[in-house]
Every structure is written in C-alpha cells, then in structure tokens.
Amino acid sequence: MSRLVIVSNRVPAPVKEGAASAGGLAVALKAALEERGGIWMGWSGKSSENNEPGPLSLTGEGKITYALTDLTGKDVEEYYFGFANRVLWPICHYRLDLAEYGRKEMAGYFRVNRFFAHRLAPLLKPDDIIWVHDYHLIPLAAELRQMGFKNRIGFFLHIPWPPADVLYTMPVHEEIMHGLAAYDLVGFQTDHDLENFAGCLRREDMGDAIGDGRFTANGKVFKGGAYGISIETAAFAEFAKKAGSHHMVQRARQSIKDRDLIIGVDRLDYSKGITQRLDAFERFVVNNPAHQRKVTYLQITPKSRSEVPEYEQMQRTVAEQAGRVNGALGTVDWVPVRYINRSVSRPILAGLYRLAKVGLVTPLRDGMNLVAKEYVAAQDPEDPGVLVLSRFAGAARELKSGALLVNPYDIEGTANALARALNMPMEERRERWQRMMDYLLEHDVTRWCDDFLNDLAA
Numbered sequence: 001m002s003r004l005v006i007v008s009n010r011v012p013a014p015v016k017e018g019a020a021s022a023g024g025l026a027v028a029l030k031a032a033l034e035e036r037g038g039i040w041m042g043w044s045g046k047s048s049e050n051n052e053p054g055p056l057s058l059t060g061e062g063k064i065t066y067a068l069t070d071l072t073g074k075d076v077e078e079y080y081f082g083f084a085n086r087v088l089w090p091i092c093h094y095r096l097d098l099a100e101y102g103r104k105e106m107a108g109y110f111r112v113n114r115f116f117a118h119r120l121a122p123l124l125k126p127d128d129i130i131w132v133h134d135y136h137l138i139p140l141a142a143e144l145r146q147m148g149f150k151n152r153i154g155f156f157l158h159i160p161w162p163p164a165d166v167l168y169t170m171p172v173h174e175e176i177m178h179g180l181a182a183y184d185l186v187g188f189q190t191d192h193d194l195e196n197f198a199g200c201l202r203r204e205d206m207g208d209a210i211g212d213g214r215f216t217a218n219g220k221v222f223k224g225g226a227y228g229i230s231i232e233t234a235a236f237a238e239f240a241k242k243a244g245s246h247h248m249v250q251r252a253r254q255s256i257k258d259r260d261l262i263i264g265v266d267r268l269d270y271s272k273g274i275t276q277r278l279d280a281f282e283r284f285v286v287n288n289p290a291h292q293r294k295v296t297y298l299q300i301t302p303k304s305r306s307e308v309p310e311y312e313q314m315q316r317t318v319a320e321q322a323g324r325v326n327g328a329l330g331t332v333d334w335v336p337v338r339y340i341n342r343s344v345s346r347p348i349l350a351g352l353y354r355l356a357k358v359g360l361v362t363p364l365r366d367g368m369n370l371v372a373k374e375y376v377a378a379q380d381p382e383d384p385g386v387l388v389l390s391r392f393a394g395a396a397r398e399l400k401s402g403a404l405l406v407n408p409y410d411i412e413g414t415a416n417a418l419a420r421a422l423n424m425p426m427e428e429r430r431e432r433w434q435r436m437m438d439y440l441l442e443h444d445v446t447r448w449c450d451d452f453l454n455d456l457a458a
C-alpha cells in the first residue's frame with residue numbers, strides 16, 4: 001500500500017486523548033490517519049517572531065509522523081486571516097457582504113501555497129498518495145505539478161461550494177478553479193456542492209462534466225465526487241456511554257436538576273447562526289409558557305479566528321444577546337441560557353450531548369457539521385434526544401430521515417421545532433434516532449476515508 005501524505009492548514013499538535021483542537025477537520029482526520037498511518041503536514045499554528053519560518057519540525061506519534069511548519073506573521077495575516085478567512089470562507093458560505101478583497105492578501109495566499117509545496121517536496125516519495133485538505137490550500141497541487149511531481153493528488157473541501165453567481169464575485173475565481181483542476185480527484189461534502197462546482201465550470205465555458213464523475217477544465221481531465229465526512233460513530237457512542245461518570249458531567253447533571261437540556265456546540269462563527277438560534281430559543285419560551293423554568297439552553301462556543309474583525313465583533317454581540325435573553329426571561333431561580341465562551345474537551349462534550357433532550361444545530365450554512373453527528377451517536381438508545389438541524393448544513397443531506405429539519409432564518413419555525421422536539425413521544429424519538437444511527441454506523445469516518453482514497457487510487 002502506498003504511503004499516505006495528508007496536508008492541511010490545521011493540524012492538531014500531538015496531544016493527549018480528548019484534548020484535540022476544536023474544529024471538525026482536525027478531529028476527523030486524526031481519526032482517519034490513526035488507523036492507516038502516514039505523514040501529516042501543516043501549519044504549527046505559530047508565527048515566527050523573526051519573519052523566518054524556521055525548520056520543519058518532525059514528531060512521531062503512533063503511526064503518524066507530524067511535519068509542522070511555522071509561518072511568518074505576515075504569512076498568517078495575509079494567507080490565513082486575510083484571503084482564506086476574509087475572502088474564501090465568506091464567499092463559500094454565501095456571505096458576499098463580508099468578503100474583503102485585497103491584492104496583498106491574495107498574493108500572500110498564493111505565496112504561502114508555494115511555500116507549503118517547497119516544504120513538502122523533500123518528504124515525498126514517487127508512489128506517495130497526497131491528500132490535500134480545505135480552502136486554505138487549493139493551489140497546492142498546481143505548485144507541486146510545476147515542480148515536476150507526478151504523484152496521485154486528491155483534494156477534499158470541508159466547506160460548502162457556492163453557485164457560479166456567488167463564486168464569480170471573487171476576482172481570482174478562475175485561478176481558484178484552475179487550481180482545483182490540477183488535482184486527480186476533487187471531493188466535496190454533498191451532491192449540492194458538486195452540482196454547484198459543475199455549474200461554476202460551465203458558466204463561462206471554463207470546463208464541463210463529461211460523465212462518470214469526470215470533469216474537464218484548463219486542458220485537464222480530473223474526477224469529482226461527494227463524500228460526506230463523518231465521525232468514529234461506534235467509538236463515540238461508547239465514549240458517551242462512559243462519559244456519565246466524568247465529574248464535570250455529573251456536576252452538570254446535578255445543576256440542571258429535572259429541567260430539559262437543549263445543547264448547542266459551535267465555534268464562534270457567523271456561519272453557525274448562533275444569534276438566530278438565541279432568538280428562536282427566546283421565541284420558544286415566550287410562545288410556550290408551560291416550558292418556562294423547565295428548560296435550560298446550554299451554548300458552548302469556543303472563540304475562533306478572533307483576529308478577523310467580524311469574529312471579534314461577534315464575541316460581543318453573542319455575549320450581549322445571551323445576557324439580554326436571560327435578563328428578559330430569567331427569574332430568581334432560573335437562568336434560561338448558559339453561555340460558555342471556551343472550548344470543552346470531547347469526553348465532557350460527549351456526556352453533555354447524552355444529557356441533552358435536544359441537539360440544536362442551526363447553521364446558516366455549513367460544509368457538514370460534525371456536532372450534529374456526534375449528538376446522534378452520543379444518545380441513549382432507550383431514551384434518545386431529538387436533533388433539530390438546519391437544512392443548510394451538509395449533515396442534513398444525510399440525516400433528514402430522523403432529524404427535525406428547520407430553516408434557521410425562520411425564527412418562528414425553529415421555535416416551533418423546539419416545542420415539537422421537547423414534546424415528542426418516546427416511540428417517535430426512538431424511530432427517528434435509530435434511522436440516523438443506522439446510517440452513521442455504516443457511514444463513519446473510516447468509510448469516508450476509504451471511499452475517497454479508493455476513488456483516488458482507481
């Protein structure tokens with residue numbers, strides 16, 4: 001079997017179990033690579049002080065060799081915060097209003113991709129399979145090809161791919177599309193993203209779908225497909241079963257008493273729809289007096305990308321809103337919203353998911369959303385909770401037979417879904433949960449990884 005070389009911007013530093021960084025990419029890839037072994041190259045998360053990135057640091061952990069590089073402060077500013085998170089991220093999440101184009105940032109993005117290619121090159125063997133991840137590194141294959149590498153190179157996009165009218169607002173959309181055409185296989189989370197991608201190729205005759213999952217563009221033929229990322233379903237379910245004995249989970253249970261728990265877990269990101277969700281929770285309580293004082297909404301929201309102005313501003317907005325809702329609805333003995341602005345480790349999260357009667361996952365747009373899948377896997381089969389899920393999360397394509405799907409822009413509709421979830425009879429809850437769990441046991445992270453790598457090797 002060829003050696004697997006994974007490249008992604010975010011790499012969890014080799015850490016103790018359960019302490020991996022928040023963010024679905026790192027969580028899922030770690031699970032996939034732990035089984036197969038290989039090299040995982042990416043950014044260390046640090047910027048060098050002297051504007052020299054320093055040597056690549058190599059560390060072994062189990063079957064994985066981590067190859068981490070620092071970036072200069074200027075690189076991080078332009079490539080990560082600038083182009084990746086102020087242009088590609090908002091565009092791919094349909095937020096044209098938030099995209100901030102700048103020539104300097106675009107140049108920084110392409111420069112850092114070239115830098116990654118040069119750092120990776122000495123590690124590569126001719127029959128290595130290279131698997132590049134996410135929007136930070138789209139031009140990487142083109143750079144490697146230019147250096148003469150003939151390896152199989154696959155790309156997986158973890159975030160949504162937008163329709164042509166949205167993508168084309170980005171000045172360098174053509175370079176980005178050509179960057180994707182340099183891969184042998186381009187994977188998306190859902191069939192909708194794949195359709196949008198084909199539409200982007202066709203719009204200005206840049207390329208086309210030629211059948212059998214193949215595409216042409218920029219004089220190349222390459223494959224494209226939908227591969228929904230997943231979790232280690234069976235292991236996570238076991239994990240959640242045992243998590244009840246964790247002292248933090250026990251403390252949470254005691255403090256919630258006999259109230260119904262609703263849980264939301266998201267990085268602090270405008271794509272996650274947290275403000276609309278708080279509005280929906282407030283509306284639910286106002287519209288359903290019988291549930292007043294009998295429900296607790298726990299929102300766990302670690303800080304994310306705080307140097308991007310929109311994210312920094314959100315920290316204030318969400319904290320203020322949580323305070324306002326508590327002020328308006330709370331009583332001397334009831335705090336309706338518990339808002340935590342820190343990361344919680346996965347063993348504790350697993351236990352909290354299991355305690356919650358409702359998993360409230362309502363992004364305005366999301367590539368997949370692994371929290372939705374973790375919530376399902378963590379439930380007690382005898383008394384499962386209900387997943388209330390945005391139709392605009394990739395996960396909705398897979399979990400629609402069991403979740404209550406909502407439009408997160410429709411506050412009244414989401415509030416009604418909360419009432420329906422909390423009043424749902426046990427039999428319906430079990431049936432819905434079983435359908436989702438059966439699907440997730442079959443479509444776990446190993447299956448995702450195998451499906452992609454088999455297609456890349458074929």
Ligand SMILES: O=P(O)(O)OC[C@H]1O[C@H](O[C@H]2O[C@H](CO)[C@@H](O)[C@H](O)[C@H]2O)[C@H](O)[C@@H](O)[C@@H]1O
Nearest residue numbers: 010023024025134158159229366367368369370
């Ligand atoms: O690395 P950060 O900038 O701190 O952000 C964390 C990750 O966020 C995004 O996650 C996406 O990938 C998940 C797994 O496929 C998916 O479920 C989710 O819908 C996406 O938003 C981002 O794409 C990653 O690159 C980041 O590491």
Ligand SMILES: O=c1ccn([C@@H]2O[C@H](COP(=O)(O)OP(=O)(O)O)[C@@H](O)[C@H]2O)c(=O)[nH]1
Nearest residue numbers: 022023024025027267343344346369370371
């Ligand atoms: O405090 C937290 C919040 C989230 N997560 C994990 O971060 C991932 C979030 O992935 P998701 O796909 O839902 O969204 P992303 O953040 O990647 O956009 C999930 O595995 C969560 O369990 C975590 O470990 N601690």
